[in-house]
Amino acid sequence: MTKLVEQTTAIALRRDGLTYSEIRKKVNVAKATLSLWFKEVGLSKAQKQRITQKRLDAALRGALKRKSERIELCKKIKEESFKEVEGLDRNAYLLAGAALYWAEGSKQKEHRVSTPIIFSNSDSEMIKFFYKWLIEICKIQASRIYFEIYTHENCNPEAAKEFWSKTLRIDSKNFEKIRFKKDKGGSYRKNRGKNYHGLLRVRVRNSTNLNRQIMGWVSAMSKQFINYSEVV
Numbered sequence: 001m002t003k004l005v006e007q008t009t010a011i012a013l014r015r016d017g018l019t020y021s022e023i024r025k026k027v028n029v030a031k032a033t034l035s036l037w038f039k040e041v042g043l044s045k046a047q048k049q050r051i052t053q054k055r056l057d058a059a060l061r062g063a064l065k066r067k068s069e070r071i072e073l074c075k076k077i078k079e080e081s082f083k084e085v086e087g088l089d090r091n092a093y094l095l096a097g098a099a100l101y102w103a104e105g106s107k108q109k110e111h112r113v114s115t116p117i118i119f120s121n122s123d124s125e126m127i128k129f130f131y132k133w134l135i136e137i138c139k140i141q142a143s144r145i146y147f148e149i150y151t152h153e154n155c156n157p158e159a160a161k162e163f164w165s166k167t168l169r170i171d172s173k174n175f176e177k178i179r180f181k182k183d184k185g186g187s188y189r190k191n192r193g194k195n196y197h198g199l200l201r202v203r204v205r206n207s208t209n210l211n212r213q214i215m216g217w218v219s220a221m222s223k224q225f226i227n228y229s230e231v232v
Contacts, residue, residue: 007037014038100133107215144205147164149177149201151180151198155197
């Protein structure tokens with residue numbers, strides 16, 4: 001096909017309202033060449049709308065494809081990661097809970113040496129893990145554990161209590177307090193709506209010494225790995 005024939009064909013296709021991609025499937029020329037040829041080509045409103053819609057459709061297909069690929073990649077990464085930690089023993093379980101408390105729990109201070117176990121978070125999986133860890137690793141009786149819900153004024157307290165009761169499979173009487181945080185005027189929060197259940201605070205009665213024990217585990221773990229990293 002000669003250049004003149006290619007140009008004539010391409011212009012005719014363009015006047016029919018075809019996109020660059022559609023035209024290049026029929027006329028094998030560079031996109032820049034088409035752009036040069038089409039400078040003087042006028043399109044009707046309907047043709048422009050068709051081309052715009054084609055571009056939007058192509059962009060949507062691309063976005064959906066990227067989303068699908070991202071979901072598949074995330075799934076693959078999670079599956080491989082899961083295999084890496086299968087078969088963990090009790091010591092790993094102990095240290096995981098201790099590290100979690102190190103990050104999210106209340107610690108003793110010089111001005112507050114008698115601090116009980118207080119662990120706060122809004123992540124339901126994290127709360128379930130820590131609650132189970134207290135019972136299975138620390139051998140704490142469930143009757144010694146109680147909870148407080150911290151939420152914003154626009155949250156339904158009974159719905160929050162029901163959610164956490166079902167999550168932990170506990171009686172709602174274990175929730176001793178529901179505290180409300182006043183919303184600041186004009187502020188925008190993402191943690192709202194039906195999926196917002198507030199922050200749950202886990203407390204253990206008479207647990208000052210357990211707090212000290214956990215921080216002992218943390219100290220031993222920290223020193224061991226810090227020393228290891230210095231050697232390496």
